[in-house]
Amino acid sequence: MEIWFQDEARIGQKNGIVRQWAQRGTRPRQPADQRYQNAYLFGAICPTLGKAAGLALPRANSHAMELHLNEISRQVAPNTQAILIMDRAGWHTTEKLKVPKNITPIFLLSRSPELNPVENLWQYMRDNWLSNTVFESYSHILDVICEAWQKLIARPEIITSIGFRNWAHASQTS
Numbered sequence: 001m002e003i004w005f006q007d008e009a010r011i012g013q014k015n016g017i018v019r020q021w022a023q024r025g026t027r028p029r030q031p032a033d034q035r036y037q038n039a040y041l042f043g044a045i046c047p048t049l050g051k052a053a054g055l056a057l058p059r060a061n062s063h064a065m066e067l068h069l070n071e072i073s074r075q076v077a078p079n080t081q082a083i084l085i086m087d088r089a090g091w092h093t094t095e096k097l098k099v100p101k102n103i104t105p106i107f108l109l110s111r112s113p114e115l116n117p118v119e120n121l122w123q124y125m126r127d128n129w130l131s132n133t134v135f136e137s138y139s140h141i142l143d144v145i146c147e148a149w150q151k152l153i154a155r156p157e158i159i160t161s162i163g164f165r166n167w168a169h170a171s172q173t174s
Contacts, residue, residue, distance in 0.1 A: 002076055004046045004053075005163060006068070006086040007118035008060050011130060011145055012038020037138045041145050042068040043118055044075075044084065047163030050156025051075055056145045062091040066098055073100035087116060117163040124162055125152060
């Protein structure tokens with residue numbers, strides 16, 4: 001059995017600004033963009049194994065979620081069942097969603113993002129690779145998202161460090 005966590009993040013031209021170092025008494029310039037193009041990064045992690053599955057897509061809906069579930073399914077080891085822990089977004093809970101046979105979804109309590117470590121992963125990616133960026137176009141958004149995701153999956157120790165939750169893995173360790 002593998003325990004996975006899943007979530008999606010909207011990333012786009014209306015991007016966040018983070019703190020930056022500057023000499024005392026100066027006011028550093030920070031880029032800001034008022035345009036509205038964005039994409040969604042669907043991401044899932046298996047913290048125990050440091051594995052991840054992600055897709056950058058134009059919308060967050062049941063079709064996009066189905067594509068993501070299929071991608072997660074391909075990352076799960078053969079003859080293994082994945083427990084996929086996720087929030088209760090409408091596209092996660094719809095009856096129309098076709099869930100692969102090797103995935104069993106478990107839904108978190110409503111309005112409890114603190115239980116999903118992927119939320120912390122989004123913050124890590126924004127802090128390190130996405131904030132203070134002015135995206136020139138939709139394709140630039142996709143390029144930067146994919147580059148950031150590739151940096152993340154190249155560092156499984158980050159996935160494990162940010163994603164591991166004792167409460168989710170207690171039965172696996174005993």
